Amino acid sequence: MIQNKKSRKIHSMIKQYGYAQGARIAWFMIAPALFLFWLLFLWLAWTVPAPDTRLILLFITLLMWPLLLWGVLFIVLSTMRVQLQDTAVALHFLHHTYTIPYDDITAVSQNRLFIIIHTTHGRRYIERSIQQSVYLVAELKRRAPALRHAAAQYVTAPLPRHLRGKPSSFLSVMGLVVLSLFFGLGMVAAMHQSANFLEKIMALLVAIFAVLLGLLLLYLALFNFPWRITFGHEQIIVRHVLRQQQFTTSSLQNTRVARQMVTYKGVTRPSYTMILTFTHGRTLSIQQDQIQQSLLEFLPVLEHHYQIKPAHHREPQTVPFHRFGTGSQNEFQWYFERASSVQPGTVAEICNWLRECRYVSDHEQFNTRDHWLHPVEFETSRQGDCEDHALWAWRKLVELGIPAEFVVGQAKWTGDHPTEAHAWVTFTQNGRTHLLEATGKSNLLYPLEATASRYHPWYSIDQNFQTYQHNRYVNAGHKLSPNTLLRHIRTDRI
Numbered sequence: 001m002i003q004n005k006k007s008r009k010i011h012s013m014i015k016q017y018g019y020a021q022g023a024r025i026a027w028f029m030i031a032p033a034l035f036l037f038w039l040l041f042l043w044l045a046w047t048v049p050a051p052d053t054r055l056i057l058l059f060i061t062l063l064m065w066p067l068l069l070w071g072v073l074f075i076v077l078s079t080m081r082v083q084l085q086d087t088a089v090a091l092h093f094l095h096h097t098y099t100i101p102y103d104d105i106t107a108v109s110q111n112r113l114f115i116i117i118h119t120t121h122g123r124r125y126i127e128r129s130i131q132q133s134v135y136l137v138a139e140l141k142r143r144a145p146a147l148r149h150a151a152a153q154y155v156t157a158p159l160p161r162h163l164r165g166k167p168s169s170f171l172s173v174m175g176l177v178v179l180s181l182f183f184g185l186g187m188v189a190a191m192h193q194s195a196n197f198l199e200k201i202m203a204l205l206v207a208i209f210a211v212l213l214g215l216l217l218l219y220l221a222l223f224n225f226p227w228r229i230t231f232g233h234e235q236i237i238v239r240h241v242l243r244q245q246q247f248t249t250s251s252l253q254n255t256r257v258a259r260q261m262v263t264y265k266g267v268t269r270p271s272y273t274m275i276l277t278f279t280h281g282r283t284l285s286i287q288q289d290q291i292q293q294s295l296l297e298f299l300p301v302l303e304h305h306y307q308i309k310p311a312h313h314r315e316p317q318t319v320p321f322h323r324f325g326t327g328s329q330n331e332f333q334w335y336f337e338r339a340s341s342v343q344p345g346t347v348a349e350i351c352n353w354l355r356e357c358r359y360v361s362d363h364e365q366f367n368t369r370d371h372w373l374h375p376v377e378f379e380t381s382r383q384g385d386c387e388d389h390a391l392w393a394w395r396k397l398v399e400l401g402i403p404a405e406f407v408v409g410q411a412k413w414t415g416d417h418p419t420e421a422h423a424w425v426t427f428t429q430n431g432r433t434h435l436l437e438a439t440g441k442s443n444l445l446y447p448l449e450a451t452a453s454r455y456h457p458w459y460s461i462d463q464n465f466q467t468y469q470h471n472r473y474v475n476a477g478h479k480l481s482p483n484t485l486l487r488h489i490r491t492d493r494i
Contacts, residue, residue: 017082031071077127105144163229180214251279319467327370358383387423389438409457
């Protein structure tokens with residue numbers, strides 16, 4: 001039975017990313033169609049005797065070449081599979097496999113075409129249309145030691161800090177302004193040329209609508225587009241093209257991020273909006289599509305410098321047991337099977353028994369990355385890592401009739417220490433919710449509200465085996481994606 005668990009563990013350590021099937025099928029249809037149209041226009045250019053027409057047809061065939069080459073390139077690149085393994089990321093491309101150790105990754109960037117993995121030996125490119133590209137980039141950044149260290153330095157870097165607007169978004173809006181105004185002027189010209197009174201009225205109404213739309217877009221571009229946002233010690237300054245807004249940091253009450261799912265070219269991606277709430281009802285909304293930096297990565301910066309307690313939004317979701325960690329190989333009811341020899345009667349007795357247990361990593365105890373012990377086995381050995389302690393404490397609290405949840409997520413021990421994957425327990429007693437740090441030996445119990453800045457949950461399961469997904473953002477009326485930024489539970493001691 002142990003051998004079977006090990007084989008299943010090896011399989012669960014590998015997470016694979018493929019390409020959007022809808023986009024791949026579309027390009028398999030579009031690329032041959034483009035090639036046929038290219039041959040058709042080329043044949044027409046060869047057979048048409050008129051020189052001007054032949055020149056136009058040849059120009060069209062020349063314009064079709066970039067689309068045709070991009071279609072063929074996408075079909076070839078869509079054969080790539082990306083696997084996140086225990087110590088490296090593997091890129092499977094045709095019959096070749098490129099393995100990049102996480103220790104060699106120095107940066108991960110992306111543009112409109114590719115995700116770029118920068119290493120000490122060069123660069124590797126991944127086509128942007130890969131499924132769940134946002135989560136892939138996030139996992140690469142969190143698994144690479146150099147990027148984790150850089151992320152910790154990014155949060156603690158001193159103020160002032162800046163968010164810069166995307167010039168491409170501004171130019172896109174200005175392009176729509178020009179199109180709307182030209183369309184309106186064209187309808188005015190059509191109105192003067194028409195002899196029918198009804199046609200003149202319709203053309204006038206359409207022209208007025210187009211001009212008003214253009215003016216509205218122009219106002220949004222000049223007065224609402226965030227060209228640069230400066231976060232200082234005392235003020236937050238938002239610079240637009242033709243105006244400036246100032247907010248006092250002492251009046252900042254809350255910061256949250258709302259998420260919506262956007263589907264484009266067969267690929268579904270999240271779109272975020274950061275909402276800062278101030279006193280007197282003032283709010284500042286920052287859209288990710290208008291900002292160059294990642295809002296989710298910038299959110300911990302605001303929480304660190306402005307001493308804002310992180311908000312974790314919990315939502316009931318059907319979360320498979322293996323999502324809780326690589327060592328989770330059984331349904332959670334399994335941990336309540338078999339008779340237990342230790343029967344504490346109070347929360348204090350649970351804490352006293354845990355203090356006598358020894359923290360031992362899975363690598364030291366089982367020579368493997370992650371192995372979850374049954375609570376009865378933990379009682380026998382009285383040693384294990386964070387989830388072994390937490391699973392036992394969760395079972396005992398539930399057996400005492402106390403509402404309790406087993407939680408996995410990230411924990412941060414000191415201010416300059418990066419967050420690490422961890423497992424703990426929360427429970428409610430006498431109308432108050434507590435966090436039980438099962439691996440702690442001096443103090444195990446903390447008020448939950450006092451731990452918001454150090455404990456960041458991902459998943460939890462309560463006494464009724466209802467699973468929950470915890471997020472740093474508010475879901476804006478759309479179903480949450482079943483994926484997560486991290487799924488590997490590393491065993492780290494307090």
